[in-house]
Amino acid sequence: MYIGLDLGTSGLKAVLTDDHQAILAEATAPLEVQRPASGWSEQNPSDWLRAAEAVMAELGAGQDLGAVRGIGLSGQMHGATLIDKAGDVLRPCILWNDTRAYAEAAQMDADPAWREISGNIVFAGFTAPKVAWVRAHEPETFARCDRILLPKDYLRYWLTGEAVSEMSDAAGTSWLDTGARDWSDRLLAKSGLSRAQMPRLVEGSDVSGELRPELAKRWGLAAGVVVAGGAGDNAASAVGMGVVNPGQAFLSLGTSGVLFAASGAYQPDAPSAVHTFCHALPGAWHQMGVILACTDALNWYARLVQSDAQTLTAGLGALQAPSETVFLPYLGGERTPHNDPAARGAFAGLGHATDRSAGTRAVLEGISFAFADCHDALRSTGTQIDSLVAVGGGSRSDHWLQMLATVLDLPVDVPAAGDFGGAFGAARLGQMAATGAGAEIATPPPVDRRIDPDTKLQAAFSDAHARYRAVYSALKEAL
Known part of the structure; x- marks a missing residue:
């Protein structure tokens, strides 16, 4: 059995699949967006954790989760979740549809290096300009930032204790050398950041860590359940389809x-x-x-x-x-x-x-x-x-x-x-990580x-x- 968790903007969805990819159960927990100013869009990462507890409890209420071997993650892209050295969140996550960093994005995009290395325009919705906004407007928060995580990767951090991202989501930050599939030290330096503040990178079908024992025990899972790298929402949906x-x-x-x-x-x-x-x-x-x-x-x-x-x-x-x-x-x-x-x-x-x-x-x-x-x-x-x-x-x-x-x-x-959406694709990635299967199991519906x-x-x-x-x-x- 495998679990897919899809952290969307309006809710967190979970699906439970068997070895043949039949969906055995599903659960959803709602999420709210805060808009403290015009053009702003934020969420409190603690709400994601409560939502995860809720969907796992619902899955466990109707199914024996002891046979689960892998968990895959999917989610909204581009969000900036800043944490300090203790692993505590420094401010609400700035979401993908937040437009406050339009000036920072334009300034970055005017520098040819960003498009040359990342392969993309620096859109205001991407992660790098949001962090630049924090650097300019909340310098004390920026100075305390030890790690920057995307939304689903903060969920992973809580699930496994590992600061890890994967290629599809990382490509939406503007810091990834998309052709080389690695962080660009040059672009990070332009943001006043270093590789040490970035999560480790894996492929979406790779193992990123194991579920923490205390969570496994609370949810009725066996020890050693692996968590796959996963994917950003659209890439996960593509795997599902x-x-x-x-x-x-x-x-x-x-x-x-x-x-x-x-x-x-x-x-x-x-x-x-x-x-x-x-x-x-x-x-x-x-x-x-x-x-x-x-x-x-x-x-x-x-x-x-x-x-x-x-x-x-x-x-x-x-x-x-x-x-x-x-x-x-x-x-x-x-x-x-x-x-x-x-x-x-x-x-x-x-x-x-x-x-x-x-x-x-x-x-x-x-x-x-x-x-x-x-x-x-x-x-x-x-x-x-x-x-x-x-x-x-x-x-x-x-x-x-x-x-x-x-x-x-x-x-x-x-x-x-x-x-066949993001949660289903995430479950497929969890199955790949747990079994060593590859793209052959990502068949069209x-x-x-x-x-x-x-x-x-x-x-x-x-x-x-x-x-x-x-x-x-x-x-x-x-x-």
Whole structure:
């Protein structure tokens, strides 16, 4: 048996799997985000530990955990958890969606060394600019900082007593030499830090430590349970969905949107705003196009017209030619390909005939075109996508999936019912660490159905995509 723990922003999820990767039990504990100032987003790491106690107690209440051999970890990326020499947390963790460090990020990104070594733009959401903000605004805290840990790695520190991270999560800090899969002493020095303040690095499928005996006893686990390196949330989800080989990809239609493609080589292109990170498995990398408002944009529109997303999409029927109305989904800036935190959403081409249904289609089209821009950015780096799996809340709309298939010119596979997300991928990594298994156990889920592009509408959607780009360019120029 194996346990996967996925430390998300809104909750910690745990799954228990058997040797055949069937899910035997699952549990979730909620988490809250504190926003003490505009643009700030923080959590208290002590809340993560309470959540872990809660989910482990729930798993143990229904299952005998004595046969558990490995635990895998997944979680939200980019968070800055600062601890002192005694291992105590110095301040609340600054989360991935905290934007206070935009000035520090811009200053770092202006230095070519950061993109050259890390392979990525220094986004305000990454870890390094957050620590630079602490250095500038909370110097006493920075001076006491003995170790910097990512959220799931602080959970590991509590589980094992080991300060360890792994390649996929470390790549989102801006301190990793992503091609070499090692910390960059040069970039750390630019932050006033040293390698001694960084966690030891392992691969996601490696053993990072053993569960502390007192926790094993409290939760009913045997001695010697190993804890795998694990992965950042998207890389763990990719392991759960079997997206581990070149040509494989998944489309995540959640609050934000991700087009994730596995790669067997390191091929960064920072100016494209594509994220180039290490994958959770040795010798593998991945690339992501990221849009900041996916179902979040649809839910915003639903509130605007006093409805809900499911009601709006349920009545759309078969795919039609694109709307004359253009929607830009940049409600809070955009990452790929624009790297434009000042970008904002817009409707253009409104007319007397524009009703709620037309507005819904325009919103779905705008988000789809944002994904198409991500796809173009990925292809510009040489990344090829041969198969695409859709996951997330938005994947429940076949209308939207056919629109995406048509815009991306790729068939979209919908997996059979089941949970193949970060916690499941983490459990797979725990199984790899405990048994020595490799990528062969990271198989794709069974496909429920395949949705093909509508070839008759592709030319019309291509023209609409061109209008979408023109509207963004005009709006940027005007503002």
